[in-house]
Amino acid sequence: MPKCTINGKEVEVKEGATIIEAFKTMSEDIAHYCWHPGLSIAGVCRLCMVDVEGARGPQIACNTVVKDGMVITNQSEQIKDIVRWGMDFHLINHPLDCPICDQAGECGLQEQYMKFGQYDPEMNQQKVKKRKVVDLGERVVLDSERCILCSRCVRFTDEVSKTNELGIFNRGDRSEVGTFKDKPLNNKYSINTVDICPVGALTSKDFRFRQRVWYLKNDDTVCNGCSTGCNVKAYFNEEGLFRVKPVYNEEVNGHWMCDDGRDIYKYVNKEHRLLKAKNNSGSQWSELTAGKAMQELHNSLFAEIKAAPEKTGVVLTGQYTNEEYQAVFATLKELGVTQAFHWNDTDSDDFDGLLIRGDKNPNTKGLQNAASAFGALKSVADAEAAIASGSLETVMVLAPENIAVYSNYDKTFAALSKAKNFVWFGANKTECFETTNSSNTWMIPIKSFVEKSGTFTNHAGLDQTFNYVTTVVAGALTMSEAMTLFKGETLEFDLRAKPMTSMKNNHFTLNRGEL
């Protein structure tokens, strides 16, 4: 393993590692735009210049392999000058749209200008004007004036999504990023180009102008969009959640995530949520708090179920955490209930070769693992049949959070609600709730995945633990809490404010290379 000296400090790196990677392992600052750890090396921005002792002249760090004994620095006056004026060239035609640019606040130009630039521009020519607000496709908008032609996005569609939509057209200062004949950029991973674009040239249609990034906090969690379980970061403030970005995890998703996963924040926001528990034991709905509802359920149903457990069943979906499944199965055991059903509208093994999987539940594996100790899970069709035949009178449903991927949601709801006692645990509300067929319906608001800590087991059996991010519906319970109350026990709360240990600053602002 070669050893080298970087800015006076010695470091050992992997065989074949480049100088910029050595800088990154040392957490030393180095200017760069085109290098990205998940893409091939382009060497086009020429900002990552370093002095290597004994070399002919300054070298680019991203495309020079570390040799044993190399002495490298980017602190010399000459290098600082090169970077400063290299930056001036990048910004010659840049419109400085920062007030209306969505990237402002997490922009590579803004940050690196403050770190390495700080010059007075010496350009006195007119700027070259290019196309603005180009609709690139379903999810991305291009502003080619802001583009610095780093080619990251082009390399992404070339190497990662392998869809090759983007290219750089024309020459010299007329060069422009675009799609051939303005064909749309509609691949399943297109928003990744927005993430890796170091400037505001590519912006996400969904997020455009909704918030300024400095109003948002973020925290890590796991995507619940499919069984891959990409590591993500949710951006939120007191108004709710606004976007999701991927977090690097070699084992799961690398640097990327899919476009469908970007929508997972939507059904978490308040307007889609069940805010209070609801009860309908007759013809009218009444609202009450979730805790009170669980207590009443304990009083009215617990003993009844215990007396005749064979008439009770639980329908589970793969959208809850392992801890919650354990709590549910423990309660079932205590009650003597043996019938558990698995509801999954997206039961498939499809895989697109990169990230997207056919099973749209984050924790089907976890559910199967938890159930293996309990006994075989029957399908939801069996539950519907048993209800129709009258052999099942009480049904508890752990409804899915991500309703969009459950194509038979309404139908299943209608069929299951024919049970005499119908208890629906769920995070979301939909219209079909109004027309329940049961004479004793209970709706209990459950916390969404960003509001609780827990573990998802992904398709490969990898356990991924995630932490609480933020609270959206304060009155909701986790399934574990609901089960505790259902058993007639009380919940223990630690009401002291907890320090937010995992809260980080905007990682895109501070650590551009690790995008």
Added chain:
Amino acid sequence: MSKVPQPSELSNWYLPGILKGLGYTFTNMVKNILNPKKMSTLNYPEEKYKYSARFKGNHILTVKKDGSLRCTACMLCATNCPAQCISITASEHEDPTVEKYPINYEIDILRCVFCGFCEEACPVDAIRMGPEWQTPGLAGADFHYDIKKLAYRANLKGGIQSSVDDKERHEAGI
């Protein structure tokens, strides 16, 4: 160092204190009757003080040449505002040369401390502090100034024009 004058021992007593106070009142009354021009108070609201034209009072949102709002909804003013009394909702403009504009801009003027930081933060001269300072209202809602009030209130006569013009800048190659 300034020294707070301590009242003398005598003023702890009722009569000396009251007589001294009345003496002060009478001296000033006589002075004001003999020379009313030197009086330091006004008969507000019949008489009004004339502030300089640069007085920083109620906000004005400036307009472009075509009369539309100059503000680009960048939220720098709202970010800079120490009283956090500016709320803006941005939206995509159908004209791509405008791109972003506020569909809602509101200042809670009762919370505003008239510091002028918003004016300083604005990159396009879209918000200014105007010379108005007499702005009573009857209900709480009268103090939530919206776009209509901030940019187009009657005494602005159709709006104050901003000094930054996108078209001119574009043509100048900036």
